[in-house]
Amino acid sequence: MDPHPRNPAVDLLWLVPLGVVVVLGSFFTNLPEPHASPSGYEPWLAGALGAAAVAGLLVALRRPLPGAVATFAAVTAFVVADLEDGPVYLTLAGAAFLVASRLEVRRWLRVVVAGTAAVCVALVVRIVADYDNQRSLWQVTAVVAVSAAGAALGTLGRARAAAVAEHARAVATQERLHMAQDLHDGVGHGLAVIAMQAGVGLHVLERDPAAVRTALEVIRDSARESLDALRADLAVLAGEPAPRRPHRGVADLGELLDRVRVAGTSVEVLGEPGELPDDVDALVYAVVQESLTNVLRHAGASRATVSFVRAPGRVTVTVDDDGRGAAGGGVAGMGLSGMRTRVEAVGGVFSAATRGAGGFSVRAELPL
Structure with missing residues (x-):
């Protein structure tokens, strides 16, 4: 035919x-x-x-x-x-x-x-x-x-x-991949946080009502954000005008890090990214979000470090953890492969590998 x-x-x-x-x-x-x-x-x-x-x-x-x-x-x-x-x-x-x-x-x-x-x-x-x-x-x-x-x-x-x-x-395939990446970024992180907070709430249900309340509040906020992201993506699939989604950037990292800390993982931030163009700003946030999502879902880590290094013409963001490394299963998933594609699309360099001292490291060097 x-x-x-x-x-x-x-x-x-x-x-x-x-x-x-x-x-x-x-x-x-x-x-x-x-x-x-x-x-x-x-x-x-x-x-x-x-x-x-x-x-x-x-x-x-x-x-x-x-x-x-x-x-x-x-x-x-x-x-x-x-x-x-x-x-x-x-x-x-x-x-x-x-x-x-x-x-x-x-x-x-x-x-x-x-x-x-x-x-x-x-x-x-x-x-x-x-x-x-x-x-x-x-x-x-x-x-x-x-x-x-x-x-x-x-x-x-x-x-x-x-x-x-x-x-x-090719255009249709690229659009499907873009939609899948958006769903993964917008919904996947929220579901990971919800799952972790639900576990925390169940663990301290009898002896720490305040911690349970905090976990439920995080679950509520994450569920709302995930539903908003899902509605926006479904609107695009249905051919309807998509509701405006808030621009997530470095300024929103504090809220993201607080959620991860509430889930029981200590997060330390080193360095400052400085002022960034909008596209790089959003990509830095996405790299940190995906990396910390994998820490919550796969790594079993107790500590993570987010490092920023600013140099002329580029900014480098690195996320390290002390978890199980590649054995956690995060390396081959859609999230990191999607990050690699997006970083390389803007002329950046991306790497994700097990650390020699244990744990996992994600690094993205982005041009300004």
Whole structure:
């Protein structure tokens, strides 16, 4: 099945005028001249063979190879019948174009080459055998050129259609990946915090009501944020205007770090990122958020460190923990692979690996 189907109605726009020209041209070209013997002039046969060639083109709209074979056969018969030349040869270009625009080269090449060769052989036979012949080898060259031109145009059109379809698939895939990353960033972190806080609440349920209250408040806030993010992403999927989502940046890290600390992981911040462009600001927040989410979900860490190093033209953010390292399972997940893609997309350098002293380290160097 052709992965890039061509609409037959588009080809009818040029096939119908071509058919009229071929049939009428073949008929009137073979009308006997005044005072000439009717012998050798067969207008009705010429018109019928021209119509057969056009009919092959119409069949080729749905069944390219059988239709092309019919067209080449009709033109070959036209030459063998030794009729006066007319516009019937234009159907060769049409047949080559239709098969090349619908099928892969390996499927139509032999048919077009064989059909063109049949017409050329018939012309050569008429040139050699017919003593009253007005044909020449230039006609053979013209037949080959016409068929080649039709095939070239059809191949070019199919290649362009394939490129457009491939671009559309790439855009759709990229959009799906972007939506998945947004869901992961917006909902995944919230669910990780909720799960951790629920565990904390259950653990101290009987002996520390204040800690339970704090855990429930964090669960409430995280659930609200996750629902807002989910609504925004679902609105995009439904084709509706998405509600504005707050810009998360370095200024919001305090709230993020407090949630992680409430969950039982100590977090220390070293250095200052300074003023950052909006895109880098959001990306720094996303890297820290994803790294700390993995600390909560996978690492089993008791301590994490967020470090900032500002240098001319770049800022580096590093998140280290003292957990289980790569054995925690966070390295191959969507979160870190998504971070790598986003960091490298802005010309940055990303790394994530187990630390030699134990634990895990995520590092992103971003240009300013």
